[in-house]
Structure formats: structure tokens, C-alpha cells
Amino acid sequence: MSGFLVVEGLTRSFGGVKAVDNVSFTLNKGELLALIGPNGAGKSTCFNMLYGVLRADSGSVKLEGHELIGLKPRQIWRFGVGRTFQITATFTSMTVVENVQMALISHARRAFGVFSRARNCYREEALSLLDLIGMRAQADRATNILAYGDLKRLELAIALANDPKLLLMDEPTAGMAQGERRALMQLTADLVRQRQTSVLFTEHDMDVVFEHAHRVLVLNRGRLLAEGSVEEIRANPEVRAVYLGGGATFEAAHA
Numbered sequence: 714m715s716g717f718l719v720v721e722g723l724t725r726s727f728g729g730v731k732a733v734d735n736v737s738f739t740l741n742k743g744e745l746l747a748l749i750g751p752n753g754a755g756k757s758t759c760f761n762m763l764y765g766v767l768r769a770d771s772g773s774v775k776l777e778g779h780e781l782i783g784l785k786p787r788q789i790w791r792f793g794v795g796r797t798f799q800i801t802a803t804f805t806s807m808t809v810v811e812n813v814q815m816a817l818i819s820h821a822r823r824a825f826g827v828f829s830r831a832r833n834c835y836r837e838e839a840l841s842l843l844d845l846i847g848m849r850a851q852a853d854r855a856t857n858i859l860a861y862g863d864l865k866r867l868e869l870a871i872a873l874a875n876d877p878k879l880l881l882m883d884e885p886t887a888g889m890a891q892g893e894r895r896a897l898m899q900l901t902a903d904l905v906r907q908r909q910t911s912v913l914f915t916e917h918d919m920d921v922v923f924e925h926a927h928r929v930l931v932l933n934r935g936r937l938l939a940e941g942s943v944e945e946i947r948a949n950p951e952v953r954a955v956y957l958g959g960g961a962t963f964e965a966a967h968a
Contacts, residue, residue, distance in 0.1 A: 717742040717911050718879060723772035725758055732758040734935040736772075740879075743909040745902060747922045750932035751955070756915045759932070760883050763913075764796055765789045776879060791820075795877035797868045797885055803856050809867055810852040813839035816874030842870045846900060862893035869897070873904075880904075882914035886921055894918060898925045923947070931955075 716739030723736045733755040740746050748756055761767040763774055765786045774781040781789055790796075803812050817835040843849045846866045851859070859867065865885065872880060882901070886894035902925050904910050916922050922929060922943075929946040931939040939949045946952055 716740055717744075717777060718913070719773070719775045720763070721773045721775075723759065723762060723774065724770045725762055725767060726770055731935045733762065733769075733932075736932070736935075736937050738930055738937065738940060740911050740913055742911055743905055745905050745912045745914070745925055745927045747926035747929045748913060748915045748932065749917075749919075749922060749929060750938070753934075754932040755935040756932055757883065758935075760881060760913075760915065764794065764881060790875060793875065793878035794881065795872035795875060795879070796881040796883070797865075797872050798883055803864060803867055803871070805855075805857040807856055808853050809848060809856055809859070810836060810839045810843060812856055812867060813842050813870050813874060816871045820875040839870075839874075842873055845873070845904075846870045862889050862897070865889060865893070865897060866900075869900070877910060880910055880912045882912060884915055884917070886916065886918055894921055895924070901925070 718740035720739070721737045723733055724731065725733045736755075736759060738746075748759065750756055758767060762769045762772075763781070765781065765784050765788070769782055772782065776792060776794065779792065781792065781794075784792070804815065807815070814835050817838055821835070840849055840852055843852055846869055848863065848866055848870065851863065856864070856867065865888075869885075872882075880901075885901070886897055889897065898921050901912060901914075905912055914926075926943060928940065928942060930937060931946060931949075931952050933955050938955060939946060939952050941949070
């Protein structure tokens with residue numbers, strides 16, 4: 714297999730249950746790849762192995778030829794991998810811009826003594842990232858009063874602080890209104906095009922998947938059921954039966 718990200722034989726069991734069973738796929742440079750499947754399909758387990766949160770029982774994950782299996786999340790982050798989460802992970806006691814500054818400070822491996830002021834460090838760079846996601850005007854607002862859609866956008870800015878080559882987005886639009894979902898994924902698609910960032914994302918909203926993904930992977934019971942273009946996944950009878958709930962209903966909702 715060849716590609717920007719190459720996953721081969723990824724496997725993880727919990728007790729006697731294989732949550733991810735011999736999964737292999739590639740992600741190309743500048744590609745937006747969706748990973749979908751019913752609840753319990755193994756999507757989150759797969760994500761957690763890719764980011765070093767869970768150790769794989771077997772398999773390989775190579776980013777530009779470099780093995781990631783065995784590395785800790787902070788090491789993978791420094792390797793150029795960013796991540797967003799199903800539940801937003803931000804510092805609610807800080808302002809919007811301070812959240813992004815903290816990520817930039819961590820990426821630069823800066824430490825501060827008693828007389829140093831972290832709040833002045835990388836502020837302009839943080840503001841530029843907020844400008845990129847359309848939140849510069851909210852830079853000095855308290856994070857704990859943000860609307861949920863804005864928290865999701867802020868988390869994206871934090872994930873971009875290390876200028877990632879690969880962005881892992883776990884349920885990026887969960888809990889968002891329809892208009893917010895489309896806006897966030899359009900922003901992500903723009904980043905893919907402008908920066909040639911590669912993105913792997915999980916998503917339950919098929920409208921989001923079919924509108925933005927370049928290719929789609931379908932997991933079921935830990936195994937890779939199907940992969941292909943949006944059109945191929947739409948037409949795949951196994952996907953219809955297992956995940957999308959039947960041909961007639963699916964066609965009526967997503968034609």
C-alpha cells in the first residue's frame with residue numbers, strides 16, 4: 714500500500730471481542746476521508762489507536778513512512794497530527810485567544826518563569842488562527858459563555874496550532890445545528906484545499922459526509938465493510954442494508 718497515511722492490519726480486542734479487526738486503508742495528501750458506521754462499529758477505537766490513546770494489538774500506522782504505533786499522543790501531535798474530539802476539549806477558565814495561545818506555546822515547547830507572562834506570547838499568531846476560523850472578533854470573550862458551535866470552531870483552531878499535516882476529527886459536527894454543521898465542514902474542506910492538509914473524520918450526518926468527503930470508509934463490527942467514492946458508497950447494497958437502513962428510505966432521504 715502507498716499513501717500519505719498507511720494503515721495496515723490494525724486490530725484491537727477487548728476481552729474476547731474484536732473492536733477493530735484487521736483494518737487497512739490509505740489516506741492521500743490533501744484528501745478528506747470519512748469513516749462511517751453504525752454505533753459500535755469500531756470508529757472511536759480506530760481513532761484512538763491512530764492517535765496513540767489506545768495501543769493496537771497488532772498492525773501498523775505509518776505517516777509519510779514513519780511508524781506511529783507505540784508513540785504517545787503528545788509525540789504524535791509533535792509529528793504533525795492534530796485532533797478534535799466528540800466532546801469539545803477547551804479551557805473554560807480562559808479566553809478564546811488564550812486557549813489558542815496555550816496550544817501554540819505547547820507546540821513551541823516554551824516554559825515560563827515567575828516573571829514571564831504567557832498571555833502575551835504568540836497572541837498575534839493565535840489571532841491569525843482565530844481569523845482563519847472566523848472568530849477573531851470573539852478573541853477576548855470568556856470560553857465558558859460561547860455557543861456550542863463556536864466551541865467547535867475554537868477547538869479546530871486549537872487543533873491547527875501545530876500546523877498539522879494530518880487532522881483527525883472525531884464527530885466534528887456532533888451537537889451542532891444544521892447550518893453550523895455545513896459551515897464547519899466547508900471551513901474544513903477549504904483548509905484541505907488551501908493547505909493540502911489530510912483529514913480523516915468520523916460522522917453520523919450523511920448529508921455532511923456526502924457533501925464534503927472525497928472518499929468514504931464504512932466499518933461494521935470492527936471490520937472494513939466497504940470503501941470508495943460517495944457514489945459507490947451510496948450504491949453499495951451491503952452499506953444500505955447494514956448502515957443506511959434500506960434502499961428506498963436511503964434514496965428518498967439522500968438522493
